[in-house]
Amino acid sequence: MSGTFVGMPAFPAAAREAVGDATLRGNLRHATHTIRDKRARAVAELDDWAALREAGRRIKDHTLRHLDRYLVQLEESVTAAGGTVHWAADADEANEIVARLVEETGEREVVKVKSMATQEIGLNEALEARGIHAYETDLAELIVQLGKDRPSHILVPAIHRNRGEIRDIFRSEMGAWGRPAPEGLTDTPAELAEAARLHLREKFLRARVGVSGANFMVAETGTLVVVESEGNGRMCLTLPETLISVVGIEKIVPSWRDLEVFLQTLPRSSTAERMNPYTSMWTGTTDEDGPRTFHLVLLDNGRTDTLADEVGRQALRCIRCSACLNVCPVYERAGGHAYGSVYPGPIGAILSPQLRGTGSEIDASLPYASSLCGACYEVCPVAIDIPEVLVHLRERVVQGGPAVREGNRVVLKPAKGHAAERAAMRAAGWAFDRPGALRAGQRLASRSRRLHPRTLPGPGRAWSGSRELPAVPAEPFRDWWQRTHGGKGEAE
Amino acid sequence: MSSRERILGRVRRALGDAPADEAPVARDYLREHGQRSTARTVELLAGNLADYRAVVHRCADGELPALLARLLSARGARSVVVPPGLPAQWLAAADAALVPDRAESTPHELDEVSSVVTGCAVAVAETGTIVLDGSPDQGRRRITLVPDHHICVVRVPDQVVSSVPQALERLDPARPLTWISGPSATSDIELDRVEGVHGPRTLEVVLVQAQPSGNVTS
Ligand code: SF4
16 A cells, blocks of 8 residues: 555654644544534434444445455446446556556546545556646545645545635635635635635536546446535536546445445434435446446455454445544544544554554554544444454554465564564553553453443434443543653643 | 456455355344324425425425426526426426537536526435436436536425435436435535535425325325
8 A cells, every 4th residue: 555654753753743733633623523413413313223333234244255256246237337347456556547547538637536545545646647637626635635735534634724724725726726716715614615616617617537436336236326515526427528436345335225224324424414415326337428438446455455354354344434533532632644544543543554564653553543442433333343453453563473465474573673663662662561461451341342232232222322422441542641651742 | 367366366365264154134224214194204305405405395286387487587597407308398487598408518518507407316305315317307417516506396295205225226226326415515614514515506496296285195
């Protein structure tokens, strides 16, 4: 995975910096608390939430168990519907395929819908190196791109920017990319959104090539699904003549009917809405409606390595709703950038080290970016036991052991003596003094979480009552922070 | 070895020691939430549409042309895109110039048009969603995207379902589908919801009753 931000300090150092930044903390706190409370209300409306969550988990597990079969079926259905399927084992290969497909159209620019997968592989940079401009069209992505910045949240990538900063970025940068910001632009959200509308419309109307990801791919029908709010997705999916979608292989669901689960759980978990403003579904190409050419690039890039890990593979159930970010006490204080990856927060802490391996300092320290409080598991609409995977990955950093890298079985050395160990040491030095105790204690906590599911039986009564209450943390964040940093950086 | 073979091979090796599949997925979640009369379901649809800032109107069959004409002129619409299969009488009273939905039109031309009027495939009460499937009374996807004002006509109660599972049952995956819940919106700036970024900034939904209003029983 080529998505490590170059020069990124390991989590503890990056987090310390972020925690000291009062503006960032204020923005994050406001944002995560607002969305957290709204989500709780949206979820409470459905008295079968626990059953939907369990069905979501089971559908995803079943899909992963037969992933080879469903990939082949998907390829057949997409091809039968007029699309072309490409397979990319890693980031470089995916970037090469997309660049070649764009070059074949003769175009030098593409419009893009927000997509984690294309960020993960560094597609924009790879296209730029080939002289192709990729324009991000999601408002937050636009803010990030114009600000020469990095996204910090899955759903709201510019969550770390407040309105004043956004106005300044629009004023100073829009002109260099196309239509400049209107004269006298103020910092009201409505005016800022209008500025983005005008700036991007010119790009949509002339676009010949669109690039997207997808939230779901239905193996049975070959249908791709993109869930969004602003309409930029619809623009990119319907106006261009050529559409290229880059999608991780884990995004498959077997049948059309499976969407009935995720179209209920995803919007409520992510934007806390009953339904997001726009959802687009397309199956191959349609005569005289939308793109004439459709390419699907299926991306591995570490996913099959993750699949090989019997504890860690559950991370592939993730539907990228970002609910776990919004409840995470560590994320709230440290911010998305500290995770050094396009996948921040609790899911990032278990996904990045698996996709990329724990060879780098940042990846080795990520499994420690948690207080194991379990709030992420409580809200996860596909019931990923993030604390369980974190503990498992900590073990792997400390003790080494068998793993699969780029399809090959390898035995990882214990982190001793290399950069990864030092990073992990800084994050949780005490644990190295008594790794056995840590392991036993955490394993136990993690196991009993399984035995005592906090999603109580009965159609949702108890669920809605207990949902927002994290279990007693194995170690509260504050203690962890005090212990590992002696309170340094706790600026307030 | 092709990347296809490489990836499929990695998947198969990764799953080598995976336990056999659990029992089939239990679908013991609800098909719909709560029991409602047909009239109540339509009420719920209207309420949820309005909650997400769609403007909701209700009328009887015969009142539709006058209502559409009024909505278009209130908006000052000079032109309106018309899908090929839209019932001709719907816009019989409208003053705006009618622009046919044609394959040759460029996005720039569409951008000059004030409004669009369509039917829909299905409407979902629990979520306040209308779904378009590109049928002749709805037209190409882009005509409901580029103009800034969309009026969508829903025949009630026939086109209304309670829930997302019921909506999926009615839809054909082979058609291009657009699910619309309120006008386009963003919460990207400090999570303040702003209506209208790239799609139509005004969404009006007309619930048109086949029989005279008030005559529908459950
Ligand atoms: S891990 Fe779960 S809660 Fe977090 S983003 Fe993924 S699906 Fe959502």
